[in-house]
């Protein structure tokens with residue numbers, strides 16, 4: 396069966412939904428949204444775990460409190476989304492270095508004492524090795540010198556593409572490796588300054604709402620799609636429709652889905668991630684031009700994995716500056732970055748550990764039981780052999796998800812304006828959107844949101860010009 400509409404939007408993540416909303420507001424409502432999965436939200440996704448709602452994808456609203464207002468923060472405020480202020484700059488001072496732990500008999504003894512007190516329910520503080528006293532001073536010094544060293548190396552090489560072939564002196568000690576990991580893989584300090592923080596402010600808020608981050612998307616969708624009791628009933632949104640081919644001619648685009656359906660439209664807005672564009676999920680007829688495929692290939696894809704672990708009780712410290720802690724290991728990125736969820740959901744007894752890139756891919760390929768074993772070994776190195784086993788584990792697999800193929804785009808340091816322009820530029824009647832097309836905010840929810848608006852405005856402009864041309868040729872005839 397064939398039906399024709401003005402615009403087909405491929406993908407119902409934040410960029411697809413914001414693109415559709417703009418079109419609806421401008422009176423273009425014969426739109427169809429084809430989404431491969433069985434839900435809207437894409438990389439914004441909650442799941443019930445350990446009695447609460449956890450965010451498998453985007454978790455923070457980044458960039459708040461600055462001179463301009465972050466539009467996603469505005470949406471969150473309007474819908475009363477529950478959030479908690481997050482400050483992970485403290486993380487670097489909460490470092491567990493197992494070698495150090497075992498060398499330090501005093502800390503060990505203190506740890507056992509604290510552990511016993513905690514198990515007896517005596518005090519809130521637990522865990523034995525957040526360094527204190529003299530140990531804390533030497534830690535701070537070690538951490539600060541590692542940061543200075545890494546920053547100095549970056550400054551020496553900063554922005555100088557020609558010199559990138561010179562090897563950077565590599566971080567060596569477990570602390571240096573851990574700091575290098577959080578500065579680069581976690582805080583995403585790859586290109587300074589980061590527009591998100593410059594434009595919208597330095598603060599970050601963790602979403603801690605049972606309705607999930609994705610409720611913002613539902614709220615947006617409700618403004619232009621038919622809904623009832625929070626369910627989207629509008630037939631213009633089609634779920635479980637995996638687009639496999641886009642064939643364009645001078646007059647329109649024919650879209651073929653995996654289940655053999657064919658749809659026709661004057662235009663397509665394609666919001667699939669950069670990882671999906673790099674894969675062979677969608678084929679283009681005629682093939683995309685070289686400048687386009689080259690730009691797509693040049694963009695890096697980050698894999699970022701939050702692993703959730705549920706425990707029968709807490710054995711970690713919970714003070715305001717202890718939300719994040721770091722495990723220093725001789726392998727870079729090996730279960731380095733930890734967060735407890737007590738600020739978000741008090742009493743939930745959940746820990747989250749973040750892995751990236753190679754470590755994410757390694758863990759995605761193994762069983763959750765193997766991952767649980769590794770994580771428990773790391774926790775026992777930090778907190779001692781007595782801690783309880785996790786009772787549940789949740790391991791998202793963003794890289795192996797064929798509708799994602801990674802977590803978010805990361806422009807390489809040598810990326811230039813032309814590359815970003817080419818990633819975003821339309822090819823005939825196919826317009827591109829998604830976080831990867833946002834020059835200033837790629838990799839973020841607000842990047843996706845603003846990209847959707849941008850792409851729809853560009854498309855509306857194109858539609859207006861096409862209409863003008865038609866009118867002119869009619870007048871001429």
Ligand code: FAD
Nearest residue numbers: 406408409410431437438453454455638829830839840843
């Ligand atoms: P998507 O959400 O990927 O939407 C694209 C949609 O297209 C998907 O629903 C997909 O199923 C669909 N699709 C793909 N292929 C096809 C096809 N062939 N046919 C039909 N449909 C298709 N951002 C922040 O701001 N703060 C954070 O804390 C944060 N943390 C993150 C943590 C993780 C683990 C991840 C994965 C991302 C994180 N992000 C964060 C990034 C943020 O989630 C993304 O930038 C944003 O959600 C991307 O939205 P999008 O619309 O561009 O893409």
